[in-house]
Every structure is written in C-alpha cells, then in structure tokens.
Amino acid sequence: MPVPYGAGIFKTAGNMKNNEKTNNKTNNKKNDRNNDRNSNRKNDRNNRNSNRKNDRNEDGNSRCSIPSSVKGVFDVAVIGAGAAGMMAAIEAARKGVRVLLIERNPAPGKKLATTGNGRCNFTNLDMEDLAGGKYRGENPEFAEAGIRCFPPEKTIEWFREIGIEPKYRGTYVYPNSDQASSVVTALWDEVRNSGAEVIFDTLIRKIRKDEGGFKAFAGKEADLSVVTEDKSGDHPANTEQTGRYCDFLLDIEGSDTVIRAKKLIIATGSRAVPKTGSTGDGYVWAKALGHTLVPQVPALTGVKCTGNRYKNMAGVRTDAKLTVKIDGDVVAKEEGELQLTDFGISGIPVFQISRFVAYALKDGKKASVYINFLPGISDDNEEIFEFFKKRAERLRNKEMGSFFTGLLNDKLGNVLLELSGIERKQPVSAVSEKQLKALGSLSCRFKAECEEVNPFQNAQCSAGGINTSEVNAETMESKLVPGLYFAGEILDIDGICGGYNLQWAWSSGYMAGRAAGEKTI
Ligand SMILES: Cc1cc2nc3c(=O)[nH]c(=O)nc-3n(C[C@H](O)[C@H](O)[C@H](O)COP(=O)(O)OP(=O)(O)OC[C@H]3O[C@@H](n4cnc5c(N)ncnc54)[C@H](O)[C@@H]3O)c2cc1C
Numbered sequence: 409m410p411v412p413y414g415a416g417i418f419k420t421a422g423n424m425k426n427n428e429k430t431n432n433k434t435n436n437k438k439n440d441r442n443n444d445r446n447s448n449r450k451n452d453r454n455n456r457n458s459n460r461k462n463d464r465n466e467d468g469n470s471r472c473s474i475p476s477s478v479k480g481v482f483d484v485a486v487i488g489a490g491a492a493g494m495m496a497a498i499e500a501a502r503k504g505v506r507v508l509l510i511e512r513n514p515a516p517g518k519k520l521a522t523t524g525n526g527r528c529n530f531t532n533l534d535m536e537d538l539a540g541g542k543y544r545g546e547n548p549e550f551a552e553a554g555i556r557c558f559p560p561e562k563t564i565e566w567f568r569e570i571g572i573e574p575k576y577r578g579t580y581v582y583p584n585s586d587q588a589s590s591v592v593t594a595l596w597d598e599v600r601n602s603g604a605e606v607i608f609d610t611l612i613r614k615i616r617k618d619e620g621g622f623k624a625f626a627g628k629e630a631d632l633s634v635v636t637e638d639k640s641g642d643h644p645a646n647t648e649q650t651g652r653y654c655d656f657l658l659d660i661e662g663s664d665t666v667i668r669a670k671k672l673i674i675a676t677g678s679r680a681v682p683k684t685g686s687t688g689d690g691y692v693w694a695k696a697l698g699h700t701l702v703p704q705v706p707a708l709t710g711v712k713c714t715g716n717r718y719k720n721m722a723g724v725r726t727d728a729k730l731t732v733k734i735d736g737d738v739v740a741k742e743e744g745e746l747q748l749t750d751f752g753i754s755g756i757p758v759f760q761i762s763r764f765v766a767y768a769l770k771d772g773k774k775a776s777v778y779i780n781f782l783p784g785i786s787d788d789n790e791e792i793f794e795f796f797k798k799r800a801e802r803l804r805n806k807e808m809g810s811f812f813t814g815l816l817n818d819k820l821g822n823v824l825l826e827l828s829g830i831e832r833k834q835p836v837s838a839v840s841e842k843q844l845k846a847l848g849s850l851s852c853r854f855k856a857e858c859e860e861v862n863p864f865q866n867a868q869c870s871a872g873g874i875n876t877s878e879v880n881a882e883t884m885e886s887k888l889v890p891g892l893y894f895a896g897e898i899l900d901i902d903g904i905c906g907g908y909n910l911q912w913a914w915s916s917g918y919m920a921g922r923a924a925g926e927k928t929i
Contacts, residue, residue: 482508482605484924485656485669487612487690489516491913492896492920493675494595499921500673501602507925508667509604512611512685516599517592519677519684523910528588530567531560531914532907534579542908544763545900546702550876554915557882560907563914570594580907615672615693616657655891671924673884673893675917678870679704680897690898691873698888700875702900705766706867708759708909711777713752714857717823721748724817725755729780729787732761734768743783748820753777753856760904763871766861775858781816781824781851792848800844804837811836816851824850869909873900883923884916895920 483505486497494516497509523529535542535555543551558566564574564581571594573584583590599606656669674693677686691701728746732739740761747755761777768775786792803811809832812821825832828846830839864870874894878887884899886892895917903909 480506480668482506482667482669483927484508484671484673484921485510485667486604486673486675486921488675488677488685488896489513489599489606489608490675490677490686490896491517491520491595491910492677492898492917493673494599495914495917496673496675496893496895496921496924497604497606498595498598498602499918500925501599501604501921503922503925503927505925505927507602507604508669509599509606510610510612510667511606511608514608516596516606516608519681519686520595520910521588521592522681522684523588524582524907526588527582527586528591529580529582529907529910530572530591531563531581531911532579533560533576533581534906535560542904542906543912544871544902544904545873545876547876548901550879550881550899551901551903551912551915553881554884554919555911558915558918560911563911566914566918567591567594570598612689615697671891671893673895673920673924674898675895675920676898678873678897679864680706680867680870682864686897690894694874694894694898697886697892699878699886702872702875703767703770704870704872705763705770706861706864707763707766707871707902708868708905709762709766709862709866710747710749710754711752711758711762711765711856711861712859713777714859717827718748718752719750720823720826721819722750724748724820726781726817726820727783728757729783730757730761731778731780732764733776733778734764735773739768740764746779752859753779756905759868762861762867763902765858766871769858769860777856777858779854779856781820781854787852789849789852792852793845796844796848796851797841800836800839804835806836808832808834808836808839811839811847824854868905869897869902871900871902873898876900882919884920885923891924893920893924 484497484500484507486493486500486507486509489497489509489511493509493511497507501507520528532542538552538555539549543555545551560581567583568574572591575582575584575586656672657667674690676688676690677684679688679691680686682688688704691704695701725745725747727744729741729743730746731741742757742760744757744760745755746753746757758777765775765777780787782792782795785795799811799815808825808830809822812818812824815821816824822832824847828843828850830843830847861867876899879885879894879899880887884893884895886894896913897909899912899916901912901916903912
C-alpha cells in the first residue's frame with residue numbers, strides 16, 4: 409500500500425474533516441442522552457450543513473487548514489505536486505535547503521497516475537531530432553538544453569535509485585511494474601525522504617510581487633491575479649534571515665498563516681484534463697508578472713471532421729499515412745495506427761498532428777488531413793491505380809462489394825465504394841478505369857476536413873504556455889523575475905507521444921529544483 413499522503417506532513421483538509429466528524433458524533437451522543445429525538449434529528453441536519461459549509465468555501469473549493477508549523481522562510485516553494493513539481497521539490501531539497509511543496513489536490517500526481525494507459529511511459533531513448541521533431545513550441549530548441557542536462561539515461565538511473573526498474577518496449581520506457589501508480593508512490597516516498605515539506609488541499613490563488621519579493625495567495629479560482637505591491641507592510645520573516653528580504657509570501661485561504669519563501673517554482677501544469685487539478689492557474693500569474701504567453705491549444709488529442717461518413721467507419725483501426733495541409737500547404741506528416749471514430753479521426757498519428765490543426769483552426773485557417781489507407785502499397789496515386797487495375801483483373805468474377813475484402817477493413821471499404829458511387833452489386837469485370845481511378849484516389853488521398861480538435865478535457869497535453877524566450881534554458885529561471893522558476897508543461901514546450909512530455913517534466917523539474925536549491929545567502 410502506498411504511504412498515506414497525510415502522514416508526517418502538515419495537517420490537511422482531509423484530517424480536518426475527520427475531526428469535524430468526530431465532533432458531530434459527540435454532539436449526537438449528548439442528544440441521545442437527552443432522549444430528544446426531534447432535536448437529535450435537527451442537530452444532525454445542522455451538523456451536516458455546517459460540515460458542508462466548513463469543508464467547502466462559497467466556490468465549492470476545499471478549505472485548507474495550515475498548521476502553525478509553517479513558520480519562518482522557506483528557501484524554495486514549489487506549487488504543483490505533479491511530475492515536474494515533485495522532481496523539482498526533491499532536487500531542491502537534496503541541496504539541503506528548506507522546501508515546501510504545495511498541491512491543491514488531497515494527494516500528489518493525479519495526472520501522472522493516469523499516464524500511458526495506467527502504465528506510465530516515462531521516457532524514451534530516441535532523442536534524435538529534438539527541436540521541432542520530438543518537441544514543439546515557438547522555440548523548440550529550448551527543450552534541447554534541458555534534455556541534454558538530464559537525458560533519458562540519467563532519468564532511468566535516477567528512477568532506479570528510487571526503486572523504479574525500467575521496462576523497455578523498443579525505445580519506449582515504462583516501470584517494470586507496468587503501473588503508473590508505482591511511479592507516483594516512489595516519487596512521493598522520495599519527496600518525504602528528501603526532507604521537503606508538503607501541504608495538500610491548498611489552492612494557491614494569487615502571486616504578488618513585493619518590493620524585493622512576491623506574494624502568493626491561496627483561495628478562490630475566480631481571483632487568479634497578480635498585483636505588484638505588497639500592502640501588508642509586514643515582513644516578520646525578514647528578521648529570521650541573514651538580513652536579506654523575503655522574496656515570496658503565500659497566503660492560504662482558511663488560514664491566517666502566511667507562508668514565506670525566497671524562491672518560487674511554478675509547476676502547475678497546463679489546461680489539459682482540468683479535473684486532475686491542471687486548470688492553467690500558473691499562466692495567469694506568469695502573465696501578470698510580465699511574462700508573455702504563447703496561446704494554448706489542446707494537443708495530443710482527436711480531431712473532429714466534417715461530414716457524416718465517419719459514423720459508418722467508427723471503430724475501425726487501420727495503418728495509415730497522414731498529411732496535414734493548412735490553407736493548402738503541407739505542415740506535417742505522420743504514420744501509424746489510425747482510429748476512425750463517429751466524430752472523425754483519432755489514434756497516435758492524429759494525436760501527433762493535432763496541435764497543428766488546433767492552431768490553424770484557432771487562427772481561422774482551413775485544415776485538412778489527407779489519409780493514405782494503403783501506406784504499405786504506395787503513396788502514389790498512379791501506382792495505386794495500377795495496383796487496383798491488376799486487382800480488378802484477378803477478382804473479375806466477383807462483385808465490387810468484395811473488391812476491398814482482404815485488403816482493407818470491410819466498414820472502411822464499404823464507405824470508399826459508396827463515396828466513389830460504385831454499386832456493390834456491380835461486377836468487377838464491368839468497372840471502368842474512371843471508377844478505379846476515383847477509388848484509388850479515395851484510398852490514398854482521402855480528405856478529412858477538420859472541424860475542431862477535441863477539447864482540453866480530452867487532450868493529453870497542451871501546446872503553448874510560458875514564452876520560453878523569457879526563461880533561462882539552463883536553469884528554468886525567469887529572465888524577467890529573478891527567483892521565479894518554471895517547470896513542466898506550463899512552458900511552451902509540447903512533446904509528441906512516447907514518453908516525451910514526462911521526460912520534459914523530469915528534465916525541467918530537475919534543472920529548476922537544482923538551480924532554485926542553490927543557496928543564495
Ligand atoms: C491521459 C494522459 C496520458 C498521458 N500519458 C503520458 C505518457 O505515457 N508519457 C508522457 O510522457 N506523457 C504523458 N502524458 C502527459 C504528461 O502526463 C504531462 O505532460 C505531465 O504530467 C505534466 O506534468 P506537470 O508536472 O507539468 O503538470 P501536472 O501533472 O498537470 O501537475 C500540475 C499540478 O499542479 C497542481 N496545481 C495546479 N494549479 C494549482 C494551484 N493554483 N494551487 C496548487 N496546486 C495547483 C495540480 O493539481 C497538479 O497536481 C499524459 C497525459 C494524459 C492526460
């Protein structure tokens with residue numbers, strides 16, 4: 409069993425709820441003794457209501473209870489206990505400084521636990537062609553320094569040290585347990601071993617830049633903003649340090665305690681799958697602190713296409729080559745197992761190209777995906793036509809309804825016949841060259857008109873984010889705001905499927921943690 413997340417750390421909202429439940433029971437017993445059933449029921453109702461009120465604020469967010477042990481100044485505060493945040497917290501704490509990791513969820517690694525279909529493809533040994541190939545963004549070369557500094561081989565060794573043995577599937581790397589949950593547990597154990605302190609159920613709402621520092625507030629999501637001056641005028645923490653001012657102040661909703669830190673690592677992820685806690689809060693803070701943002705769009709997701717032909721092909725999986733054209737220009741090519749769905753196209757090759765489609769549609773451009781359903785035969789229209797002519801010759805005693813049998817999935821073949829206007833009953837011997845050409849063209853240049861990409865809720869990651877030209881590629885420190893660091897998906901770097909996004913989280917988290925963990929005083 410994984411270690412309970414509440415153990416050995418600050419009191420969390422979860423603990424608080426239990427205390428309140430105990431109080432309710434005590435009250436109930438009192439009422440029983442009075443033998444007043446009516447008043448008992450009333451009390452039960454009141455208690456339930458008051459519990460709900462206490463557990464949730466007006467916006468439905470969990471209340472958090474920050475214990476008085478959060479005293480003094482933390483050297484490093486890390487917001488977000490996802491892949492990047494846990495790596496950053498561990499590496500910073502290993503430098504011997506005081507680290508606080510803050511997470512809005514009641515437990516760490518909610519998204520990480522779902523990765524790789526629950527198996528966690530945590531890196532990939534193939535790191536050829538990084539900039540623009542494996543990693544995309546406005547400055548994709550930004551990812552190169554991070555990956556060089558903490559490459560897959562080093563990542564695998566790092567994880568072995570904390571108990572995760574690698575399993576290789578080609579160049580793809582998984583934990584030998586094939587359980588993403590084991591990666592979460594091992595990381596969490598290491599967070600605790602490292603000495604980093606952790607608080608859960610704590611939503612940071614606001615970051616304020618103080619005169620010589622910042623201030624972050626936990627609370628309502630509706631008020632995600634940054635202001636530039638500190639109105640508190642109260643910095644008791646300053647006196648506890650060696651004369652240097654405190655850089656960050658974090659106020660927590662439901663508590664008067666102010667958390668103080670000299671450096672801040674924002675590892676709050678993107679907007680992809682918001683139910684995991686990644687709602688894009690970090691973007692708002694970064695922007696208010698002067699950073700520019702590359703627009704965020706869903707990436708690694710399916711594409712909805714126009715027309716109703718897809719319903720008849722839903723469920724088909726077939727090898728295919730995809731060519732993406734934006735306003736007529738080829739912008740990307742991919743090959744792999746395509747999945748046809750009732751809304752359009754999906755599967756790994758579609759995931760890989762979805763960011764290009766998303767940006768094009770966002771900019772009001774026309775995006776089409778040309779699909780070759782016969783990549784093993786040829787990409788060339790003429791060659792496919794010749795192949796079909798020979799096939800028609802061989803199958804001359806059959807009807808056209810059988811033309812694709814054994815060549816393509818039946819459902820797909822039927823749609824191609826229908827789209828080319830060929831009757832199923834028509835004898836193959838009577839098929840014209842024009843008809844075969846039309847069929848060939850549909851088979852290797854099937855045009856899927858893109859309508860929209862699936863939303864953030866269904867996207868494995870987000871493209872866009874913090875403009876990397878404003879961040880030091882060696883340290884992940886902001887070039888605009890000293891002491892502020894970013895790690896993980898919040899940065900404008902999106903990897904392709906295959907372990908690249910987690911590798912980015914490890915590499916950027918590693919660098920941010922080590923750089924922020926350097927003692928500056
Ligand atoms: C279904 C799925 C499968 C995937 N599979 C793979 C895979 O096999 N391999 C791979 O490489 N990548 C995979 N990815 C992508 C990968 O999971 C992410 O890129 C990676 O987890 C991002 O890590 P992160 O730490 O930057 O962000 P996150 O994991 O999103 O962590 C951010 C954390 O910050 C917390 N947070 C946010 N706002 C606040 C706030 N205001 N206050 C306090 N806390 C806050 C969140 O609750 C969250 O825990 C997959 C993604 C999905 C959705």
